[in-house]
Amino acid sequence: MTNGFAALKVCAHTVEQLQKMGIKKPMPVQEQAIPALFAGRDVIARAQTGTGKTLAFLVPLAEKIDTAKSYVQALVITPTRELAQQIATEMKKILGESNIKVLAVTGGRDFETQKYKLEGRSHVLIGTPGRLLDHIRKGNTDLGGVRYLVLDEVDEMLQQGFMDEALELIAMTAPEHQTMLCSATLSEEVRKLGRKLTKNCALIDINPDQATVEKIKQICLKTTDEYKNKAVAALIDRLNPYLMIVFFICK
Structure with a gap:
């Protein structure tokens, strides 16, 4: 039987890493988001916790990084440090022995240690808006080469008042970049933000009544x-x- 991710044109290395994680069959949000992201489209996805949205943007990200280029190429912005750390952990599992460098940049961690790691030229930054801005303002890193951007838990980011900082970060990325917005709701505020930040957008709306696996x-x-x-x-x-x-x- 063909692996479900292989059928989505995911590379053999990533498929193998997913199998090691016990993941063989893509969930609905992944079945829709991964091909759209591979095709270069922006994506807005409404999906609850437990629907697999993290892998929906991490799997394509893993194949969009050029390790020959020693600068930040992908940025994932989250509203909480815990979520950023969890996403970074999942990203490293997907990458396995890859040379792609991933760094979680959040508050609650030693600033100087993060500065030292940033000097190592990470390819992927996953972090909270405030701490990311702190490092950029001190010249520890820059986002000019970012061509793959993810805003996770957008509704939570709006609710907590972090969006102004997130927009400041987005303005520093490459003019032509691919964007994915993830949200548990599609409020008018989220839709308005989506219209502002995306183009040629695929809208993925996983039925909230069926979003959480019944056995969870x-x-x-x-x-x-x-x-x-x-x-x-x-x-x-x-x-x-x-x-x-x-x-x-x-x-």
Whole structure:
């Protein structure tokens, strides 16, 4: 049987890495987004957590980087440091032994260490608007070579008031770049932003009533930064899950 990602023209190396991650069949958002992104189109995707939207933009990204060029070529902007770290981890799994350099640039991490790593000429930056701007303003990196741009959780970014900083970053990228916007909702504000930032756009709208896999149990815990690790550990002890994903959202 043909691997579902191979049928989407994903390269053999990426298909192999996905198989190592236990992923063989693309989810609906991936089936629609990956061919559109390979074709050079911009994409707006409405997709809830658990629908596979992260791989929908990371898989094409992995094949758009030229390692012979030692500058930033792709930028993923997220509203939270936790999400940026999670996306960077997934990106590294997809890349495997590739020479593509990926760096998460967020607050809560040592600034000087990030500065040192940026001097190593990363190809992909994944980060939060504030910390990215801090490094750019200090001359630690630049975005002039970015031709692949992702704004993840756009609705959350708008709600938290980060969009002005995100737009400042976008203005620093190459004039001709490919854009993907991901959002859990398609509010008028999100649509207006999409019209401003995209062209030749493919609109992907995964049915929110069918967005979350039925077998996934979702739990929300309200805790403090000090006790969050203990709270998660207690939850694991109580439920003993086979697999789980943890998102930390700071307010």
